[in-house]
Amino acid sequence: MPTYTTSVGIDFGGTSVKLGVCRDGELLCTDAPIPTANFPGPAALIGEMAARVAKLKEKFPAIAAIGVGVPGLVDFEHGFVHVLTNVPGWKHVPLKAILGEKTGLPVIVENDANAMAYAEFRYGAGRGMNNVVALTMGTGIGGGLILNGQLYRGSGCAAGEIGQMSIHFDGVAGHYGNLGALEKYTGNQQIAEHAMRRYAEAHIQKSAEDCTPKKIAEAAQAGDDIARQVWDEIADWLGTALASIAWLLNPDAFVIGGGVAQAGDLIFGPLNRKVQSMLSTVVWERLQILPARFSNESGIIGNAALAADSLG
């Protein structure tokens, strides 16, 4: 269902806030990022966001809503930010109320991984599907769920934490003491450490910088057997988690973004084989494992879409 509402999407990251104007999934314009460190606290930063929106509204008078995605826990209903771990001073901030008052526009506030999932569902790899599980793979692994055609937030707006799911009841402890946490196996740092170990076993010295997902992909493409093996192992771990989610939710698709997804067939090939090997025909037949369509712009597009769609 297309929308003709013009809206602003705001992607609030750890170091900068990015803004853009969208209509029906199309990015009409992006604004220069706001460095969060330049603003001493929430009030000043929200003030700057409002000033930027006012400027954008001069250029796009049709702007009718604002969607903000934040890297942390949100009370969606009240647009209230509980806490942003990586942004000093952001604790108990009624972002929706303040930004709404300053701009005179309806505001929605969402978790960033949910916004990414929504962008892919509405305009990306999961378009036209009912049940989509989106993952963003980086330092950590975030996730967002579209179930029965709607963003599923859970009882405390905390759903979708795929990186914290366990793939081993006696495995490596995650941030919360959760044994076997997926992101302790397939987060970028853990991938680098694992690759360095595999190279060391073959008496090859590699640094962490040599073992980013990008570098391991390049090595594998150049025929490096160890790099290929590392991708197969990542596929085993990630595939175990995806298969569990598939048994539970029987979705149409997994949509995977972030550095790992950029390895293309190197990861999607073994990942598809692994997941298929763990599912019934019925669950597998309906399932696709897809790379995300959007990358850096998914926050802006997803938040803008959430804001536009919230106007009904």
Added chain:
Amino acid sequence: MPTYTTSVGIDFGGTSVKLGVCRDGELLCTDAPIPTANFPGPAALIGEMAARVAKLKEKFPAIAAIGVGVPGLVDFEHGFVHVLTNVPGWKHVPLKAILGEKTGLPVIVENDANAMAYAEFRYGAGRGMNNVVALTMGTGIGGGLILNGQLYRGSGCAAGEIGQMSIHFDGVAGHYGNLGALEKYTGNQQIAEHAMRRYAEAHIQKSAEDCTPKKIAEAAQAGDDIARQVWDEIADWLGTALASIAWLLNPDAFVIGGGVAQAGDLIFGPLNRKVQSMLSTVVWERLQILPARFSNESGIIGNAALAADSLG
């Protein structure tokens, strides 16, 4: 929201079909079970179901709908039974169409674990909640999901297969080759085998009959340390899966039925501790782990409720 619709719930098991009449979660009457083996195929068995419903309707003329729960894969929308593994001859049966025609009543057909989840959500331990994950623990482990106040079926009506989720990427293979399948650790037979192993390690001979969930619970209550240890281990395995589901879905409650749940505090004590140890405060705070309210009658009540609520 109460309903005043009277409906028939039919619980189609491997060996018998049970029928009951319900109104607003209350079981008004149950009928003698129909032994499936007495009927050579679907047509005859559906004929008997229709005859039973006609009899019940003489006594309860207000009966307005029928809900049938079956132990297998269903196309909910069309009320079509794909296959019932444990009932010979049940493959590609348009149950809704045939039973509807024979009785003149609206019919819904649902998977049995989903019906159990719905019974607990509507009238049992999960009443008044929005997001409920229900498990039935027996030979296998089935599950059903209520998300955003509705039964969630997934893209192929195959969601909720909690017993197939992996708790170990290199663990025991499940029925589908899925390594680490939960039910290969906490199904009744696996629990018995594990308990026998633990006793054998202490040079105590026990048979499988001595190691049913009921017997291990009695032993633990009588102060048997090995039996207590077995419950703690079951809690570790089951808790790992529940914590993963909680990270993914951030639900209000897990509702657990079946033999294992009847061990009471022996399982719910260590299970709560395990799950709490693996979650963030935000996810844990919202979560309850509850024994199911209904046992054998959950199929009849859940299917009757689904049928009544479908009339909306």
